[in-house]
Amino acid sequence: MAKLSHQPLYRQVVREVLSRIEAAEWRDDEPLPSETELGKNFGVSQGTVRKALDELVVEGVLYRRQGVGTFVAGTSDFLARSRFTPLTGVGGEAPKFELLGCVRINAGEQLAEVLGQRRGAVLWQVRKLIRVAGAAVGLEEILLPERSFPDLDMRRVRELKGNVPELCWRDYGVRLKDGEVRYRAVPAAQAEARLLQVEVGEPLLQLVRLSRDFDGRPQVWSVAWLKTERDAFEPATSAEQD
Amino acid sequence: MAKLSHQPLYRQVVREVLSRIEAAEWRDDEPLPSETELGKNFGVSQGTVRKALDELVVEGVLYRRQGVGTFVAGTSDFLARSRFTPLTGVGGEAPKFELLGCVRINAGEQLAEVLGQRRGAVLWQVRKLIRVAGAAVGLEEILLPERSFPDLDMRRVRELKGNVPELCWRDYGVRLKDGEVRYRAVPAAQAEARLLQVEVGEPLLQLVRLSRDFDGRPQVWSVAWLKTERDAFEPATSAEQD
DNA sequence: AAGTGGTCTAGACCACGGA
DNA sequence: CCGTGGTCTAGACCACTTC
Numbered sequence: 001m002a003k004l005s006h007q008p009l010y011r012q013v014v015r016e017v018l019s020r021i022e023a024a025e026w027r028d029d030e031p032l033p034s035e036t037e038l039g040k041n042f043g044v045s046q047g048t049v050r051k052a053l054d055e056l057v058v059e060g061v062l063y064r065r066q067g068v069g070t071f072v073a074g075t076s077d078f079l080a081r082s083r084f085t086p087l088t089g090v091g092g093e094a095p096k097f098e099l100l101g102c103v104r105i106n107a108g109e110q111l112a113e114v115l116g117q118r119r120g121a122v123l124w125q126v127r128k129l130i131r132v133a134g135a136a137v138g139l140e141e142i143l144l145p146e147r148s149f150p151d152l153d154m155r156r157v158r159e160l161k162g163n164v165p166e167l168c169w170r171d172y173g174v175r176l177k178d179g180e181v182r183y184r185a186v187p188a189a190q191a192e193a194r195l196l197q198v199e200v201g202e203p204l205l206q207l208v209r210l211s212r213d214f215d216g217r218p219q220v221w222s223v224a225w226l227k228t229e230r231d232a233f234e235p236a237t238s239a240e241q242d
Numbered sequence: 243m244a245k246l247s248h249q250p251l252y253r254q255v256v257r258e259v260l261s262r263i264e265a266a267e268w269r270d271d272e273p274l275p276s277e278t279e280l281g282k283n284f285g286v287s288q289g290t291v292r293k294a295l296d297e298l299v300v301e302g303v304l305y306r307r308q309g310v311g312t313f314v315a316g317t318s319d320f321l322a323r324s325r326f327t328p329l330t331g332v333g334g335e336a337p338k339f340e341l342l343g344c345v346r347i348n349a350g351e352q353l354a355e356v357l358g359q360r361r362g363a364v365l366w367q368v369r370k371l372i373r374v375a376g377a378a379v380g381l382e383e384i385l386l387p388e389r390s391f392p393d394l395d396m397r398r399v400r401e402l403k404g405n406v407p408e409l410c411w412r413d414y415g416v417r418l419k420d421g422e423v424r425y426r427a428v429p430a431a432q433a434e435a436r437l438l439q440v441e442v443g444e445p446l447l448q449l450v451r452l453s454r455d456f457d458g459r460p461q462v463w464s465v466a467w468l469k470t471e472r473d474a475f476e477p478a479t480s481a482e483q484d
Numbered sequence: 485a486a487g488t489g490g491t492c493t494a495g496a497c498c499a500c501g502g503a
Numbered sequence: 504c505c506g507t508g509g510t511c512t513a514g515a516c517c518a519c520t521t522c
Contacts, residue, residue, distance in 0.1 A: 088353075088355070088356045111330075114330045181476075181477070182474035183425055183470070183474060183475040183476075184329075184447060184470035184474045185428070185445035185446050185448075185468070185470050186470075187444075187445050201443075202445075203427035203429050203444075203445035203446070204427050204445070205425055205426060205427040208329055208474060226427070228425070228426035228428075232425060232426045233424065233426070234423075234424050235425070
């Protein structure tokens with residue numbers, strides 16, 4: 001492997017592996033070649049390959065099974081990996097999602113800027129209801145620029161059960177990283193109040209995320225409103241990707 | 243280094259380094275011996291030492307400066323490392339803390355169980371007001387069992403500016419890990435409303451944490467109420483420890 | 485038994501910071 | 504200049520899973 005730029009070798013291996021995944025050389029849950037074999041292909045040692053794969057495992061791109069192999073991880077949503085747990089005690093339940101709709105809207109000024117679009121740009125708005133143990137506990141709104149994700153429609157979203165990162169990846173080759181999450185407590189507006197069966201003005205936990213691709217370009221904006229009367233929200237950590 | 247248990251070598255190095263830090267062999271912001279030297283002391287190679295130190299850097303116990311050395315990181319509070327940021331845009335401000343008091347209370351049933359104490363056990367309650375740009379935006383309550391932290395008093399808490407992890411570490415030799423955080427949105431009660439200058443019932447972001455020591459024993463329980471009308475809460479990630 | 489990830493070594497060289 | 508962290512190698516062996 002040639003020494004491009006001044007990046008360490010293992011970083012170049014990271015990039016190379018990523019781009020081969022993007023080229024669909026290895027698909028989800030398919031094993032990569034062994035570390036020693038990859039090393040031969042790339043002209044580096046097994047240890048260097050290992051260090052590169054370590055990074056991608058932490059990033060959640062790959063997962064390993066000892067004695068078996070290294071596999072491409074299916075993309076999954078941050079919210080889907082998080083849990084709703086009682087305040088004390090362990091465990092908690094994973095949320096389930098119910099697709100509400102997928103419509104076009106126009107970006108406001110701030111939203112356009114955040115997503116790197118021009119003002120008034122067309123965005124897809126995907127809305128999902130979040131259920132835990134059957135009860136509606138949250139609402140999620142996901143916004144994607146039509147420019148980057150043309151010809152989206154309800155059917156394609158539904159096929160993947162509303163898994164937007166998976167959709168971006170499979171249909172558009174855009175692999176999303178988990179974005180940083182920001183938290184607020186806000187009063188329920190009418191729309192949320194009706195869907196979540198709470199009074200207008202009741203406190204809701206609001207999660208705001210900007211997801212970027214692996215090149216750092218902002219791609220997807222999402223806002224969720226969660227009812228946390230019964231169960232608290234416990235975010236997924238990057239370590240427990242699988 | 244003898245092969246105790248069936249732990250890999252580098253994990254034993256991790257434990258050894260941790261216990262030497264606990265024994266105050268190296269103090270905060272003092273450099274450890276070089277990786278090669280540690281390797282000689284422990285009878286392992288530099289690579290193995292490095293892998294061990296990698297873990298402790300991720301955990302936030304150590305930090306490195308290229309070309310200089312590896313240092314013991316001062317303990318700091320999760321909240322103090324987090325930021326309050328506008329919903330869109332970057333940056334954001336670090337919070338400042340104002341110590342309100344330190345009193346004794348009795349543990350309720352649940353709290354006693356979570357902290358592994360008997361019902362009615364005596365706990366210290368440390369309360370802090372959280373300010374951002376001068377404005378009061380939050381209230382934090384920290385609870386520590388008197389049994390594990392005897393002879394605590396306001397003076398000692400004040401000396402360390404309310405930095406509880408630092409207090410536990412310096413005065414009691416208990417090194418706290420960042421606990422998992424759980425989030426809720428709750429209506430402001432009278433006490434919070436008065437201190438934060440909001441109406442009773444206004445939505446507040448509630449953070450609940452159980453911090454454990456490096457042996458996994460629960461040590462400190464803390465609850466914070468945050469006003470997020472203006473700025474959202476952006477939690478510290480374990481990676482950006484320094 | 486064979487093949488995979490997981491660990492470890494000894495030795496080498498590079499990049500950086502400080503004297 | 505030296506000593507530090509940071510990277511890399513070739514080769515070895517172990518632990519685990521699968522056949």
